[in-house]
Amino acid sequence: MHLVETMAYVGATPWHGLGNQLAPNQPLEVWAERAGMNWRIEETDVMYRIGSHDLDPIQSFPEQKVLYRSDTKKPLSTVSKRYQVVQPAEILEFYRDLTEVGGYQLETAGVLKEGRKLWALARTGQATSLAGGDEVRGYLLLATACDGTLATTAQFTSVRVVCNNTLQIAVGANRGAVKVPHRSQFDPRAVKDELGIAISSWDGFMVRMHELASRKVSSAESERFFERLFTYSWAKPETVDANKVNERGFKAVMNLFQGAGRGSTLESAAGTAWGLVNSVTEYVDHQQRARSAGNRLDSAWFGAGAFLKQRAWDGALELIA
Structure with missing residues (x-):
């Protein structure tokens, strides 16, 4: 099985060669369907059986909870009760105002590790051309994971057009990224406010x-x-x-x-x-x-x-x- 569960993209086939192609300027609801992100992360108590027989009593373990997919019911991970879930729809919704009024364009979105990791990538409109016509474009990547491997991260990144190489933009004290730990509530507006300051990192990166x-x-x-x-x-x-x-x-x-x-x-x-x-x-x-x-x-x-x-x-x- 591919580590990429499902993915959608606009434009040229991405460098990893995976995904369902979309026409430009599709609504987020279409993105959710084609990128395989039209499901929810549900949660339930961790249960354990006292003994080895089917009729033995079952108890709950209140300090932990199980996260699972609403569509397939497959388990995703076991996390603490304090864990704050970020839904697939929230990853796409983050870009709504950016694409509708901010000039951003969604280019790829998808699911990794059977739903344990989710991402969307949008072109910001920023670009520069180096000697010989070497064009580099700015992008904003938003990703999260529900298996403990990644905080919800909004990261400016770049793509070198001639070869589709990707490079994260981190200037100074990693000012190209905003990270929200899962013990905190994901607040899209606060993240965008912080990114508004970080967007100047493109200028330093370009220099x-x-x-x-x-x-x-x-x-x-x-x-x-x-x-x-x-x-x-x-x-x-x-x-x-x-x-x-x-x-x-x-x-x-x-x-x-x-x-x-x-x-x-x-x-x-x-x-x-x-x-x-x-x-x-x-x-x-x-x-x-x-x-x-x-x-x-x-x-x-x-x-x-x-x-x-x-x-x-x-x-x-x-x-x-």
């Missing part, structure tokens, strides 16, 4: 993109950059040699950087720090080993892949400091 595209790197610098990125010292040091290089990843990104990557020969990326970053984002989004396209999406946006991309961005910024 740094141009600086990275202007920063030439030598062969020695690029090798050092990728070696540092692909040593195992940051991941599971108790299970692998902390100084060992992940040769497969290192060789893959070097190959992408040296001309095999989409957009790698554009003036903005050829032999530049911006090219270093995009070699890593392309590797994570398109090449890194994964059990399915859905697993790759989950990693690239929320997991180890997103972490690797952030480390690449931070490392590149050190080159222009």
Whole structure:
């Protein structure tokens, strides 16, 4: 089974190649149906049987509750009584005023892990063009999970058009994201107010993109950059040699950087720090080993892949400091 349960999209097929295509400017109700988000997260008590026989008494465990899907009745997770649920409809509804009066355009929405993780992604209308016609567009991603793996997160992100590579926008103290823990009530208006301040992070991100595209790197610098990125010292040091290089990843990104990557020969990326970053984002989004396209999406946006991309961005910024 794909990790992506269901998904809908507008425009070109997304980089992970999954989903149901929609005509532009569809109402949110159509999005909910085609993205597989037209159900609710229900909750009930955790029950346990005293003894091993069917007729033995059943008791409830008041500190916990079970979350399950209203349509299939399948369980999603067990959480504390204090846990605040965010419904699939709330993820889409968040974008209603943004799309109707704010100029945003929904592009993808869907369900991961059989309903345990939900997301929607909208284009903000912000964009910049780097040397050689290298266009980068701004997006707003809203995602939540009901299995403890993710706070409800509104995150500005970017898509490099030539290759559909994604990169989260985090400038300064992670000002590109607003996170609401599930012990708190999700308040869309408060999140948008906070995002109104964070949207200025696009301006800083744009400045740094141009600086990275202007920063030439030598062969020695690029090798050092990728070696540092692909040593195992940051991941599971108790299970692998902390100084060992992940040769497969290192060789893959070097190959992408040296001309095999989409957009790698554009003036903005050829032999530049911006090219270093995009070699890593392309590797994570398109090449890194994964059990399915859905697993790759989950990693690239929320997991180890997103972490690797952030480390690449931070490392590149050190080159222009």
